[in-house]
Amino acid sequence: MMGAAAQANAGLVISVAQHGMLGENLDAMGTVMSEASRVVRIHPAGSGKVLTIAVVPGQHVRRDEVLLTYQNHSLHLVRLEMAKAQSALSTARAAYQNAAAAYSRGRELEGTTVAAGETRRRLAAFRAADDDITARQADVDTLKHQLEEEYNSVTESDRGQTSPADEASSIISPTAGEVQSVSVGVADDISPATELVDLADMSSVWIVSDILPQDATQVVEGGEQTTELPADGAMTLLTSKITSVGDLADPATGLVRVISRVSNPGGRLHPGMFLNTHLPTRKQMEGIIVPEGAVTDIDGVSTVFLPAGPDRFRPREVRVGAESAGRKVIVSGLAAGDKVVTHGAFALKAIMQISDLSDGD
Numbered sequence: 001m002m003g004a005a006a007q008a009n010a011g012l013v014i015s016v017a018q019h020g021m022l023g024e025n026l027d028a029m030g031t032v033m034s035e036a037s038r039v040v041r042i043h044p045a046g047s048g049k050v051l052t053i054a055v056v057p058g059q060h061v062r063r064d065e066v067l068l069t070y071q072n073h074s075l076h077l078v079r080l081e082m083a084k085a086q087s088a089l090s091t092a093r094a095a096y097q098n099a100a101a102a103y104s105r106g107r108e109l110e111g112t113t114v115a116a117g118e119t120r121r122r123l124a125a126f127r128a129a130d131d132d133i134t135a136r137q138a139d140v141d142t143l144k145h146q147l148e149e150e151y152n153s154v155t156e157s158d159r160g161q162t163s164p165a166d167e168a169s170s171i172i173s174p175t176a177g178e179v180q181s182v183s184v185g186v187a188d189d190i191s192p193a194t195e196l197v198d199l200a201d202m203s204s205v206w207i208v209s210d211i212l213p214q215d216a217t218q219v220v221e222g223g224e225q226t227t228e229l230p231a232d233g234a235m236t237l238l239t240s241k242i243t244s245v246g247d248l249a250d251p252a253t254g255l256v257r258v259i260s261r262v263s264n265p266g267g268r269l270h271p272g273m274f275l276n277t278h279l280p281t282r283k284q285m286e287g288i289i290v291p292e293g294a295v296t297d298i299d300g301v302s303t304v305f306l307p308a309g310p311d312r313f314r315p316r317e318v319r320v321g322a323e324s325a326g327r328k329v330i331v332s333g334l335a336a337g338d339k340v341v342t343h344g345a346f347a348l349k350a351i352m353q354i355s356d357l358s359d360g361d
Helices: 004-010 073-109 116-150 345-360
Strands: 013-016 018-034 039-042 048-053 066-072 168-172 177-182 197-200 204-211 224-231 234-245 256-263 274-291 296-298 301-307 313-317 319-324 327-332 339-343
Touching (some): 018 327, 048 073, 066 073, 073 116, 274 319, 301 345, 339 345
Antiparallel strands (some): 013 339, 048 066, 066 168, 224 234, 296 301, 301 339
């Protein structure tokens, strides 16, 4: 029995059972993997020696967070080249000023103390000095671009340096994500070819299931997959769209890979996690369709509750067939038109068990 007030508190809902068809699910084991397109493999811009490592695999990092630092010998060499290039530019500018003045005097004195041929020579020297400035300026601009863009990018920064002689560069995270691997240690020599850190953007992940080829032919690509995620003693159902069903079996395992993509804004899913998942198939099962909350387990028996009066309910054993997308097919125990509790069955189960315990006492 459950009074009207208790029914309201439990949010009890009674609905009329309807006949219908429901697609069957295939139960499988899913593995969480980072999306291949969202894995960043970070390399240094220069060559040098690792100074510090600030992260470990599995660690979550923020955008622009320092992952490691290294003594950047290449940066030191580029700065020396920049100093030479700027000196050469200053020399070229001085030579240009001298050439310009000589040419101007030559024009003023041409035909008197300066021959026309000498004026033409001075003009050629003036033009050559101008071209030299352009070339030296190009050298400076190239090195400046290298310093500003190559050694300061989405994955590297020299802004933490304390003086012009400081060669320490920081490798930084280009995005919020999870560190997958760290491939170097302190004091290791590195170069632009060295892979330092693998970083995965975990805002969305793949759920990968390897299943038998005969089962894979039944899985619906584009269908809605549900995955069980245990958390704090409760179970959360994640929904994801199947994006890929393999055409060929893996020669090593004989299994076909099914991939779905699921959002992971809270970062609860980590690569390597194993989860129970349910894949939608083309198979259809006919029966009475009810919400999954209408069916509760009592002593290992699937049970629903039917109203037997305003405040009375009776349990009825049923047999469940397929279940998908929060619904179940009842293949026996219910008929179309029966009234059934579709929300609040757990509260009725608790009352029944308390009542049975009291009778036993």
